[in-house]
Amino acid sequence: MRHGDKINNLGRTASHRAAMLSNMTSQLIMHKRIVTTLAKAKALRKYAEPLINKGKENTTHQRRVVFSYLQDKEAVTELFGPIAEKIGGRPGGYTRIIKLGIRQGDNAERAMIELVDFNEIYGKGKGEVKEAAKKTRRSRSTSKKADSTEAAAPEAPAAE
Structure with missing residues (x-):
């Protein structure tokens, strides 16, 4: 036993x-x-x-x-x-x-x-990369919206 x-x-x-x-x-x-x-x-x-x-x-x-x-x-x-x-x-x-x-x-x-x-693959390093990527995507989407509104505003007075 x-x-x-x-x-x-x-x-x-x-x-x-x-x-x-x-x-x-x-x-x-x-x-x-x-x-x-x-x-x-x-x-x-x-x-x-x-x-x-x-x-x-x-x-x-x-x-x-x-x-x-x-x-x-x-x-x-x-x-x-x-x-x-x-x-x-x-x-x-x-x-x-x-x-x-x-x-x-x-x-x-x-x-x-x-x-x-x-280990750089698992753990802290990987999470920081994902957060940075998310911030970049958000900033791009907000910057595109801001660019489109800014571009539309100057064109309207120029057309009149």
């Missing part, structure tokens, strides 16, 4: 799994997105999100705690620097998993896991 056994072992020993998740988290922090299998992405989310949450509080203790998991100075610096600035106001949900289909060789489900605030 599997009472209380929620961890996905991913077919690895505990030490191999810990090393793999540590390396994948470091790469996720450095590159902002990685492509892996769906099962690994789901396991990585549970491993990485608490560490990213610790990045909000920039203290020596939190840096040491995160370094004990990652063993990568550059990743820790990146996490407590630019990543912490972007995720400061977010209460959680720092990663997004997007399914990519199956892998040709072994039919494994592939997925891309990425940091939510570092």
Whole structure:
């Protein structure tokens, strides 16, 4: 029976799994997105999100705690620097998993896991573009009406 056994072992020993998740988290922090299998992405989310949450509080203790998991100075610096600035106001949900289909060789489900605030396609950047486009359309329609009324007014006195 599997009472209380929620961890996905991913077919690895505990030490191999810990090393793999540590390396994948470091790469996720450095590159902002990685492509892996769906099962690994789901396991990585549970491993990485608490560490990213610790990045909000920039203290020596939190840096040491995160370094004990990652063993990568550059990743820790990146996490407590630019990543912490972007995720400061977010209460959680720092990663997004997007399914990519199956892998040709072994039919494994592939997925891309990425940091939510570092994607320009989804999120804030896209909404601003739509609002700017709407403003442009409105201004064109009002300017056309204004141009037509201005053009009609001078022509009437000239005809008389």
